[in-house]
Amino acid sequence: xxxxxxxxxxxxxxxxxxxxxxxxxxxxxxxxxxxxxxxxxxxxxxxxxxxxxxxxxxxxxxxxxxxxxxxxxxxxxxxxxxxxxxxxxxxxxxxxxxxxxxxxxxxxxxxxxxxxxxxxxxxxxxxxxxxxxxxxxxxxxxxxxxxxxxxxxxxxxxxxxxxxxxxxxxxxxxxxxxxxxxxxxxxxxxxxxxxxxxxxxxxxxxxxxxxxxxxxxxxxxxxxxxxxxxxxxxxxxxxxxxxxxxxxxxxxxxxxxxxxx
Amino acid sequence: xxxxxxxxxxxxxxxxxxxxxxxxxxxxxxxxxxxxxxxxxxxxxxxxxxxxxxxxxxxxxxxxxxxxxxxxxxxxxxxxxxxxxxxxxxxxxxxxxxxxxxxxxxxxxxxxxxxxxxxxxxxxxxxxxxxxxxxxxxxxxxxxxxxxxxxxxxxxxxxxxxxxxxxxxxxxxxxxxxxxxxxxxxxxxxxxxxxxxxxxxxxxxxxxxxxxxxxxxxxxxxxxxxxxxxxxxxxxxxxxxxxxxxxxxxxxxxxxxxxxxxxxxxxxxxxxxxxxxxxxxxxxxxxxxxxx
Numbered sequence: 001x002x003x004x005x006x007x008x009x010x011x012x013x014x015x016x017x018x019x020x021x022x023x024x025x026x027x028x029x030x031x032x033x034x035x036x037x038x039x040x041x042x043x044x045x046x047x048x049x050x051x052x053x054x055x056x057x058x059x060x061x062x063x064x065x066x067x068x069x070x071x072x073x074x075x076x077x078x079x080x081x082x083x084x085x086x087x088x089x090x091x092x093x094x095x096x097x098x099x100x101x102x103x104x105x106x107x108x109x110x111x112x113x114x115x116x117x118x119x120x121x122x123x124x125x126x127x128x129x130x131x132x133x134x135x136x137x138x139x140x141x142x143x144x145x146x147x148x149x150x151x152x153x154x155x156x157x158x159x160x161x162x163x164x165x166x167x168x169x170x171x172x173x174x175x176x177x178x179x180x181x182x183x184x185x186x187x188x189x190x191x192x193x194x195x196x197x198x199x200x201x202x203x204x205x206x207x208x209x210x211x212x213x214x215x216x217x218x219x220x221x222x223x224x225x226x227x228x229x230x231x232x233x234x235x236x237x238x239x240x241x242x243x244x245x246x247x248x249x250x251x252x253x254x255x256x257x258x259x260x261x
Numbered sequence: 262x263x264x265x266x267x268x269x270x271x272x273x274x275x276x277x278x279x280x281x282x283x284x285x286x287x288x289x290x291x292x293x294x295x296x297x298x299x300x301x302x303x304x305x306x307x308x309x310x311x312x313x314x315x316x317x318x319x320x321x322x323x324x325x326x327x328x329x330x331x332x333x334x335x336x337x338x339x340x341x342x343x344x345x346x347x348x349x350x351x352x353x354x355x356x357x358x359x360x361x362x363x364x365x366x367x368x369x370x371x372x373x374x375x376x377x378x379x380x381x382x383x384x385x386x387x388x389x390x391x392x393x394x395x396x397x398x399x400x401x402x403x404x405x406x407x408x409x410x411x412x413x414x415x416x417x418x419x420x421x422x423x424x425x426x427x428x429x430x431x432x433x434x435x436x437x438x439x440x441x442x443x444x445x446x447x448x449x450x451x452x453x454x455x456x457x458x459x460x461x462x463x464x465x466x467x468x469x470x471x472x473x474x475x476x477x478x479x480x481x482x483x484x485x486x487x488x489x490x491x492x493x494x495x496x497x498x499x500x501x502x503x504x505x506x507x508x509x510x511x512x513x514x515x516x517x518x519x520x521x522x523x524x525x526x527x528x529x530x531x532x533x534x535x536x537x538x539x540x541x542x543x544x545x546x547x548x549x550x551x552x553x
Contacts, residue, residue: 052324099322100352108322109350112342118312119347122319122327129281129301129325149343152312160304 011070016245019087023063025228029172036206046077049104060116061141114147124165143174158192161217193221200224262417265396267291285331314343321353333359334375348412380498389413390472392448394422405430422452433478436465442487450491457541474502491517515551
């Protein structure tokens with residue numbers, strides 16, 4: 001594993017430890033996706049975080065918040081000191097985002113599933129109307145597609161020909177344990193998206209796919225095949241880590257595990 | 262009132278390039294040309310409420326002024342979480358214009374009634390609720406608020422008052438002053454209130470903005486300690502505001518409004534208003550009961 005991806009995961013663990021909350025499995029499964037977006041794909045920089053033409057990144061799966069903050073720290077938008085009170089009563093930061101506390105860096109308030117994707121559709125549509133050049137990237141879970149609003153968003157995005165929209169599905173097989181959703185790619189294709197499959201932990205593959213310019217008038221869906229807890233054997237093997245924060249001993253143990261990769 | 266609103270929409274879309282309009286498949290008869298001429302900014306999105314609110318919120322966060330038009334229960338009750346999170350939590354300025362409440366679709370059954378609307382919207386902090394009593398008032402209130410950066414719900418009625426007043430957003434009208442009681446006439450209840458009590462020695466206050474509620478005007482106009490609230494939605498929807506306006510004072514409150522029950526009736530609008538006691542005769546009876 002690339003050193004930066006190890007560092008991001010360790011920052012993620014530190015945030016969860018300080019906050020005493022978080023969904024680490026979910027954050028670890030999308031770490032490469034968020035990193036590649038900010039490092040290689042998006043037209044975004046800390047000093048242009050409020051530029052109307054910037055690319056936007058929205059979190060629809062709120063559990064990914066602890067993947068976003070370490071990436072924005074790595075990109076020098078936040079510092080460690082910013083996170084010192086994470087989860088405290090009056091902190092700007094917690095394990096979900098509140099967009100009203102930020103000027104840039106965070107584009108939406110995440111939490112309930114099925115909201116970020118249609119909101120991203122509204123932003124992509126607004127960019128078209130105002131001739132803003134920015135693209136809109138939105139990260140969803142696979143389980144989130146059980147929500148009806150996700151499919152409503154698909155219908156509108158395709159109907160309005162929003163080729164400046166890219167939905168990235170962090171497919172960590174969470175619905176595999178629920179009901180059989182069938183073939184998500186075929187479903188999205190039939191809803192009018194250009195669909196790509198990618199190994200969601202392979203930086204090169206992610207970069208290549210996320211950089212593809214879409215056909216005119218066609219929104220893009222990237223199904224990133226991932227593993228919950230990727231990068232930590234402990235997180236992958238024990239489902240208690242879906243919603244658990246590490247104590248001091250666990251933090252050290254998980255650091256070692258990541259370093260040994 | 263619908264026609265006034267749709268004319269206003271046409272004017273807005275033509276002249277203000279940062280505005281957008283979505284109809285949930287109603288009212289197209291009046292704005293066909295706008296839908297054709299401005300397909301990017303004026304769209305019939307079809308039967309589509311939940312996601313539409315998130316989409317509109319996203320647009321507002323990108324600097325546009327979106328307005329959604331639909332049927333009140335589907336706009337407010339179906340989309341409650343979108344209202345709470347995407348509008349209120351994000352502080353997104355979206356205008357929502359609803360027709361049909363509370364019982365305008367009098368023969369459609371409970372699915373199309375929405376006596377709960379104002380109480381629901383008032384429970385979510387930061388939202389605004391406007392209920393004009395006439396087309397002219399709609400125009401005034403819309404113009405004063407649609408660009409204020411807050412999400413505002415406008416309830417338009419197919420049964421307006423005969424009287425048209427000049428109204429201000431966030432401010433009640435003192436229609437007349439008297440000594441024996443204060444009558445709060447909300448929106449389309451002004452007409453039956455005037456029919457019932459226009460000649461009595463009462464103060465009549467007319468409310469068209471229900472959130473934020475003008476507490477000051479009420480506090481300054483209750484000479485007798487007796488208040489009769491006449492509201493065309495669930496009775497008691499404004500009680501918290503009345504309580505806060507008159508905090509620390511001994512008051513007696515009478516109520517005319519839709520009863521808190523599931524409506525299983527049909528009939529005409531007028532029949533319903535009489536059946537549920539929102540008519541002049543009931544108002545007059547409640548008034549004398551309040552006087553004791």
